[in-house]
Amino acid sequence: MMTQTISAFSIRPMLAFVVAQLTGQLRNWRTSATTLFAPLMLLFVFTVVGEDGEGAALVPFVVGFTVMFSGQTMAQILITWRNNRIFTRLSATPTPTSHLIVGTVITQLLLFLVQALLVMLASLVLHDLSFDVLDLMAIMGVILVGTTPFLSYGALVAAFVNKTETAGIVYTFTLIPMVFLGGSLFTIPGLGEFGRYLPTNLLTDLIRPYFGFGEPDAIPFSVVLLLAYSVVITGLATIFFKTDR
Amino acid sequence: MDMAVEIQYLNKSYGKMPVLKDLSFSIRKGEIFGLLGPNGAGKTTTLNIIEGLKPPDSGTVNVLGMDIIADARKVKSRIGVQLQATSLMPDLTVVEQVMLFGWLYDIPTNRKQAMSLLDRFNLTAKANDLPDNLSGGQKQRLALAIALVNDPEILFLDEPTTGLDPQSRRNLWDVVRELRDEGRTIVLTTHYMEEAETLAHRVGIIDAGQLLALDTPGELIAQLDAVASITISDAFRQTDLKNLPAVEHVRVEGGMTTLFTDDVQTTNNALMHLAQQMQIVLRDLRIQQPTLEDVFIQLTGRSLREA
């Protein structure tokens, strides 16, 4: 065996952790497929039941929905690892826990990018939408920016909840009201401006123009606000999330 | 003497409940050190603090000359850790787990290197299995293999043989001795007194977060007032037995005679000699030495099993 030198900062452990998690996900392809196909199903159902054009209007929502629920998976992963003492074992190595969490976030981002891409490809076929490469890259960027606050929110939920089932319930029942309040699905009259600034709505507002609905004028504003949400929620999650209890 | 670990006045509470109370002791380089105590004594908490997994409320921990709080990462790179519960990534195969942990020490670890480590622990055939498909003993061996990926100077094993069958337990003892012969310091916790007695060079007895005694098993037992006993089923003359050297008293009970002695060796030799002289064939001879169990009883008033 070789002797190791501990450098102040090496990203190799983090990358190895990402690779390991992706390997595990691929092996667990049934679960991955279930996660992957939920939004595709949703898309398909909307298309079948919707009148002409209605289905297409829902595509950005389905993409947004997929992104929003990334946090639920994040919460469940963190809780499982904490309960199985995996975090404790990992933190016996010199790799800082923050690198492990960032590695997990990167893994989840990669998986959700793939998922979002598939949804968009499906919507191309189903709804005759078209993207050019620049659009596609912009959408990827938007999804990355949009996913982060939700992944952090998942970590925040995991900080206060002990069971994966409970986390699923807490996550869903805090997210769904936000979706409706934000008017991502339809506008609730009388709510005024408040809902506009919820992360759910910012996200769908960002995505919508790329599917041919509305103009991408408010993009810088939404991006900045989403990043602000990311910083605040990540900060809270870092404070409250303990790797063992 | 160079110390591998030095802890001083360690205190730790969970809520209002104190778990460690002014715990102080040192572990020498190259020894097998056993921390013996009943469930809930604070063994795991002590180990976790030394390993840098939990901060103490007060007190200092020095590992290989470094402070565990100030130099946590440096310390972690030079020690190996096996937790009480084997915590493995559920979706990674045995060989992938070893590789991952190598990389987490920032050591490039390829499949071949991981396989050679697995080979040492007889896990080659299981290399491509998921942890769920391993037996208890195999999981322990994998945990041990993973604890060795960084070629550590000190190895911490938290109840490594709990839940293992006697054969696997003995095998693990052999492995532990081998690892220490390679020059590593071994720190292990156990609630099995025979494990501490046969495996450890020095044993710290811990109960309710306090260190009650620390010495070699031999010394701990020698300091006891307890005497050893020899039980035989054959009828000698009582006076002959009483006159054997080192015998303190003789008890006859249900057809069995028990000699209490403060020197088993001497009494036993004399007894053999007497039997030969009298042409008596000794049957059912049984020698009972005091054990660490008796040490624990004397220190706490309870037995290790019922504690």
Ligand SMILES: Nc1ncnc2c1ncn2[C@@H]1O[C@H](COP(=O)(O)OP(=O)(O)O)[C@@H](O)[C@H]1O
């Ligand atoms: N995370 C925790 N929260 C609260 N109490 C704990 C925690 N961990 C351990 N304890 C308590 O601390 C005491 C010592 O535990 P531990 O160090 O695990 O003992 P041992 O390893 O000797 O069995 C026990 O009473 C246990 O219930």
Ligand SMILES: [Mg+2]
């Ligand atoms: Mg324990």
